[in-house]
Amino acid sequence: MDLQRIKYFLALSEQLHYWKTAEKINITQSALTRQIQSLENELGLQLFERNKRNVKLTPAGKFLKEKWEVELSELEYIHQFAKQIHLGESGTITIAHPDSISASIMPDILAKIAETFPQLQIKLVQVLYENQLEFLRNYKIDLAITRDINNEPGIKSRKLYSDHLALVVPQDHSFKEFGDLSAEKLKQQKFFLPTRDEGSSYSDIIHGLFKSYDFVPDVFLHSEFGSTIIALVKKGLGIAILPDSYLHHQIPGLRFIPLPFKTDLFINWRADDHNPVLVNILELVLSTQAIK
Amino acid sequence: MDLQRIKYFLALSEQLHYWKTAEKINITQSALTRQIQSLENELGLQLFERNKRNVKLTPAGKFLKEKWEVELSELEYIHQFAKQIHLGESGTITIAHPDSISASIMPDILAKIAETFPQLQIKLVQVLYENQLEFLRNYKIDLAITRDINNEPGIKSRKLYSDHLALVVPQDHSFKEFGDLSAEKLKQQKFFLPTRDEGSSYSDIIHGLFKSYDFVPDVFLHSEFGSTIIALVKKGLGIAILPDSYLHHQIPGLRFIPLPFKTDLFINWRADDHNPVLVNILELVLSTQAIK
DNA sequence: TTTATTAATGAATATATTGCATTAATGGAC
């Protein structure tokens, strides 16, 4: 059954006149006659009651006219939607990102995506460092924004952005600027630091920082989630080292003291993922980064 | 777009293997390849990601697989239904019938229809005598069962059944049987009779009856609706003449005294109505009548 | 009865589909 035939039928069912209809759809009356005939044969029923003078729909024809109109427009919609998916303008993509950038570059990225591909569905998740690559491989997420570089086979990676690290202290803390810091004073502080994961370049940097002061910090709590740490610092329970992206969260009662250390942000994806949505998003995100 | 192609696509999307799929659907691998290619061209998108070794669905392909499966089965259902309409096994038909037979032959007819064409939708209506032919012509009803013969052009008619007329009196009335009747006694009664319509053969018969007794009845009320009349007779407000079909209503407190007069029941339809439902129903109804 | 209108049909042509044989790419065996 060719959908073209159904379209011919629908045209004829409007006009109820072979010549006029044939002219309208740019075929000859003869061709139209035969198409309708073969449609009737295929279905095993009569669509029109006709003599040499008049054409009218049979009850079955009337029924099919109604139903086919709906089905055809539904199909058209489906095909359009599929085209959008093909172009990467539609579909769903799941992105894992660290807490730190949810108020800095994430909003920029999301706004750009929403503007360029308004049909796209984005899912944002936060995933523990140790699960990121596994989730990426198992298609639980499509993009992972991390502070850790990786050179896993099958996963591609690009640097997206660089943050300064900052010492986070309560507003009334004795540390006011970088010059106030000394190994001596730092030793007296309680610290909240990221979990020291095997192979995490981010935690390596932070712990490397203490090495430069040549002491082992008194770590009160390890956490991957910056917002937890910030809450504890605000209560005066200790101080922390975080990327200064958190400045964008505009948290009252805290002071960020910039440190001369940088932490990089990477974007990671499956090397063999040909999902056009991903391709588009990547292009967009990497170009957004270029602007910054 | 040929639905056949979509079926090929669906087969391939299950197997993800050209050779096996081609074998399954009884074409060659070459033909299948080309059909998929032209489907992709037509839609302007890629359905499968494939190399010489592997075939897998693209996101757009996955989407279309799901949607098309639904659409195809919907279309199949629609076509089946249309076939039923064509065979007159499905659809709606509206029948007008007099009150009198709603407990006698209507149930028989309806039961027979429901048994033979379980998918059929029947609408029963009661239409005033004066509107019957007009409603039939304007497609408001498809069949009219009447007590009046007609010879209108464009309307066909067949006799369906013959009823006896009966004098309807309260149980305790002095009239017990036909022998009790006399012109003298009848003159003292109040009557409920059908509306005396111009050209209604039914009302002609009834009024003819009185002519045979050579008097003009004292008519208390004219009504076309038997159930109204029966209610009034039961209250002792008068007596009536009705077809004895009403006996089937099993009304307590009333006596039906058979009269030696008959009234015929006719079935009427549009001569040019080719609706297969009507054809089937007519066939069924007329054969049911033959059995009686 | 004649004429104008209009759907159906025969024959020729154009287009699309399919099958057969072959090619080209790729993963696995050794």
Next chain:
DNA sequence: GTCCATTAATGCAATATATTCATTAATAAA
């Protein structure tokens, strides 16, 4: 690395389907 088995793509010929043009046949209206 080389060779082999597997498998999707492609050239070409055969077949099937769709379309056109010209004509026919039916019928309502003049």
